[in-house]
Amino acid sequence: MTRARTKDREEYNRLAQSFHPPRPVLRNALKAFLVGGIICTAAQVIFGYLSARLPRTQAFAMTSSLMVFLGAFLTGLGVYDEIGRFAGMGAALPITGFANSVVSPAMEYKREGFVLGVSARMFQVAGPVIVYGSLSALLVSILRVYVFK
Amino acid sequence: MTLLYAFLVGGALCALAQIIVDLTKTNPAFVMVSAVSLGAVLSGLGLYGPLVEIAGAGATTPLLGFGHSLVTGMLEDVARLGWFGLFTGGLRATAPGLMAAIVFGYLMAVLFNPKG
């Protein structure tokens, strides 16, 4: 009896939902748009500077590295988690957010040592992104190369 | 002009992801994984390349661009090396981001402590 029956569970879940404050969807989307847009503009500025001096592919590659550095550094300073709290996906979706997801566990688990802490936990959040990205890219490429030539 | 498009496209992708998080109440980790996969699919359909042409870093900086790089790298290497390119191209093309993440991740962990 202490584990509520399925019917009661569903009913209670509905009731509980009704007490949830509504998510500020529009405001959140606007914040994500602004912050995400600013980060991407910064990347474009860097890319513009580099592409005047380097081949296009190389300029893109170096832009990515620099943006990762930027995200990593802001995480190190303890700023990026505040940006993320404000902007949600606006901070998480750009590659700087990817850097934050690598640096934050690396810093967090330093006290557990550099092998089992920093290095082992570094890709705790970013690992799934790499795994799913690689696998879906593989699938897409196979389809492109061998099925829909 | 590309600067404006970078702002608009990058911002729009982030806003879209945020709306999905808020409306479906999905864990952001799942949305990030989906974004990379979506980028790969759009790239395979030949839609993401043109977006990069228009918006530049506005399209390559969000995680979808990571998926796009993986696919372009694979396709390039398949053209060069045949089927084995599927195993070399993805990580080659995304190495700058990944290597930077490892190097700077380790470095920041050495230099800084979390502030809570």
Place this chain on the structure above:
Amino acid sequence: MALNRRGTSTCVFPNMPVIVSAASVVGPREGKGPLGPLFDLVCGDTLCGEVSWEKAETKMLRQATDLAVAKAGLQDAEIDFFLAGDLLNQIISSSFTARDKDIPFLGLYGACSTIGEATAIGSFLIHGGFASNVLVASSSHHDTAERQYRYPTEFGYQRVPSSQWTVTAAAALVLSSQGEGPKVEAVTVGRVLDFGITDANDMGSAMAPAFADTVWRHLSDLGRTPDDYDAIFSGDLGRVGSKAALHLLKQRGIDLSRVHEDTGLMIYNMEPEICSGASGCGCVASVFAAKIYPELKSGQMKRVLLVPTGALHSPTTCQQDESIPSIAHAISLVYPGWEEKGS
């Protein structure tokens, strides 16, 4: 029926154990909150001079216990049992604190309800004649809880509106068979309830049924109404859980709105990132020690019901899509002069 049992699950104490002292140690954010000046010690930063947050939490718990024992005018050697619990795996903060104390130790886990569980068991030990003085304590730390239950502390994610903010605080009480102070009049030990909430960002809703059930049984076991109490404190349901709890009790014909307060809404200035409210073993414990205890002691409040609630999940069970079982214990407390006046 056992001599001191009433109704289905309430225990009464003819010789009421006395809470002779209470002490609290909190982090900087809690120190800036509305109860700031009432806490005994406020740490300057979240590390409290230690190298890790785990060590900081242990230090705060040790400071709180030392203070409580000193305030009671006792020494560790005069304490018969030390009962404590916290949120961390293997309740390390409590065990590591006990390591530095030469007192027989019972480690407890009840998540945020731990201080209720400890006070109940402590009262049983004293009333049963097994102890003269019992030290009970619990602690939580925002950053140790974040890294164990959620994400690394520097990970940039948006908090969900229904989620609760884990408090950095430790508190300790000394229960005695005699002495001056508020008294434990009755205890209702809660059942574990599960109404199928799976969202770890919504612990308030998960715990509300346990709170409602325990309060309902407490009142019906003793034939009382909410008006018999100056206040009924839940600890900590937050905004979302409080609404659900009051609704559930209303369905059973009990209107708690006049006397209900939630300790999770008392400790902070409710900045946006606190979301639904505060939580953690240290929240209800430190609010009790700093605010409710003095008001009872001075007779400003004559009788209160303290109902700490706990969500008994782990990160693993949540990832495996298990729902969140919850518990609540009701502790009825009266002011020192209660005996003479009678009830």
